[in-house]
Amino acid sequence: IxxxxxxxCVLALFVATLALDNGLMRTPPMGWLAWERFRCDIDCQNDPKNCISEVLFRDMADRLAEDGWRELGYVYVNIDDCWASKDRDSNGRLQADPKRFPSGIPNLASYIHDRGLKLGIYGDMGTFTCGGYPGTPLDKITIDAQTFADWKVDMLKFDGCYSNATEQEQGYPAMSKALNATGRPIGYSCSWPAYQGGLPPKVNYTQLGEICNLWRNYGDIEDSWNSVLSIADWFFNNQDVLQPAAGPGRWNDPDMLVVGDFGLSMDQSRSQMALWAIMAAPLFMSNDLRTISSGARTILQNKVAIGINQDPMGVQxxxxxxxxxxxxxxxxxxxxxxxxxxxxxxxxxxxxxxxxxxxxxxxxxxxxxxxxxxxxxxxxxxxxxxxxxxxxxxxxxxxxxxxxxxx
Structure with a gap:
């Protein structure tokens, strides 16, 4: 070779895995996430098509529904940071920025659901999000979980900026309970281990598997081959700890696919897709589906790689x-x-x-x-x-x- x-390569062998009995995300979730490609661009006056707004997320929902992505399993349209207003409403609830999301999150959720897709949203365990928007401190967890459920959100990514270890130890399990208490199935992505170094003894992966559907273990990916390699190295260098933690309904998350952006060659893009498939990683693209090249589309829509990634046994x-x-x-x-x-x-x-x-x-x-x-x-x-x-x-x-x- x-x-x-x-x-x-697909060969032959069988290994059993334990299952997390919460019914959600039994295979690694797949979809599109705004952060790496669009970051915190809020300048809708000068950059109306690329700023964090309902226009962007509707566009991506259209592309997922119309360009063959949905049928392959890419069903989540995930909002990341910088979507919220700087202030809560008069009832203490989070609210979307009224200029960039004039129709509101419930309307956006309906738009996405009507296309056979799911809506993900971003929150933060601390007093502020990483971008400086209202966070979800301990006394706001219940109301924020209910707000997300009322909006018909399907997934929450819960970051950890502006919080300390003690607050995180209380807050991440509390949000899990609060989401379950709403009665709406909401997939739960925890950034908790990334803020605790990613490894035991600070990180209890048994506990994580009981409260989270997926979790970020390591730093944010960037649009570069060095970033992809550093993340893959960390995961495989620590595989004896990380592999047993993963399984149906509970996944290690090495972060977004940057295939189709600016930093990877086609061969490097194939490599990220293959490694993420082998790792049983969540497949969240962060790119512009409106302008993606045919080569990048072919890689991301490869049925073999997706089939391996989505294998129901769920072993990393x-x-x-x-x-x-x-x-x-x-x-x-x-x-x-x-x-x-x-x-x-x-x-x-x-x-x-x-x-x-x-x-x-x-x-x-x-x-x-x-x-x-x-x-x-x-x-x-x-x-x-x-x-x-x-x-x-x-x-x-x-x-x-x-x-x-x-x-």
């Missing part, structure tokens, strides 16, 4: 091999129906890298394995060839081609 960044993948040279890494994820997926990843950016892979080395039996993401020839017990610097073949065993992955 010649590795040019990445290679993803692991790094199996890290070559001493640092040039090649191999990642593995068990899938349902006795299948599994492999990623062959090269860090070389200057040229393709020749890599010899033995199925015995990977504890697989000899057989015929078919690449699914790139047009490569089938391989058997051993193979060697060029993995281009940052590219992504996927492979499946022929006996499992009744799976959705074998498309």
């Amino acid at each position: 010649l590795v040019k960044y990445i290679s993803l 993948g692991r790094r199996l091999i890290k070559e001493k040279s640092g040039s090649i890494e191999v990642f593995w994820r068990p899938l349902s129906d006795k299948a599994s997926a492999l990623v062959f990843f090269s860090r070389r950016t200057d040229m393709p890298y020749r890599y010899h892979a033995s199925l015995g080395q990977l504890n697989y039996t000899t057989g015929s394995y078919k690449p699914l993401l790139t047009r490569r020839t089938p391989t058997s017990g051993e193979s060697s060839g060029d993995l281009p610097s940052i590219a992504t073949p996927m492979v499946s065993h022929p006996s499992y081609c009744n799976l959705p992955l074998c498309l």
Whole structure:
């Protein structure tokens, strides 16, 4: 195999996982999230199409519904920071900025729901959001949870700026209870572990799995290959802690897909998609779906990668091999129906890298394995060839081609 960044293969094995019994997000949630691409742009006078406003979110809902995204599972349209008015209303409730969201959040929710999609919104555990808008301190948790439910919100991302460790320890579980008490199913994304260093003993992943559907463990992604690599490195370097925490209804979140923005090449974009698929990561795109290139669209709509990501067994993948040279890494994820997926990843950016892979080395039996993401020839017990610097073949065993992955 010649590795040019990445290679993803579907093979065979079975591993069980525990389930979080809350009924929500049994597979990693998928959709679109505003933050990385549009940040806190509130200048609607000079940038009316790109500012944080109801126009932007309606546009993205239209694109998800009309351009084939919804049918693939991309159903969330998620508002991030900077949507709110600087002041609560006379009843102490959060309210949207009246100039940028003149129709209000309930109307936007109806617009999104009418297109078969779901609405996500942003809140913050502290006195202010990270962007300086009203936060949700402890005494506002109940009213804010009910407000989101009344607005027919389907998901809450709960950040942690302007709060301390003690407040977070109380507030994140309290919001979980408050959301459940509303009677409306609302997926709950917690940023709590990212503010506590992401690892035990400060982070209790057993508790997180009981109160959150997904959680941010690490810093925000940026539109650069270095950022993607640093996040992937952190997750796989700490996989012994992180992998057992994930499963149906409870996911580690390495942050948004930046495929289709400005910082990644096509090969690097394939790599992020493949790695996020192996990690069982939530797939929240942060890009402009109105202008996305055909190449980026093809990567994000790849049915094989999505099928692996959405595998119902819900086991997060692991790094199996890290070559001493640092040039090649191999990642593995068990899938349902006795299948599994492999990623062959090269860090070389200057040229393709020749890599010899033995199925015995990977504890697989000899057989015929078919690449699914790139047009490569089938391989058997051993193979060697060029993995281009940052590219992504996927492979499946022929006996499992009744799976959705074998498309």
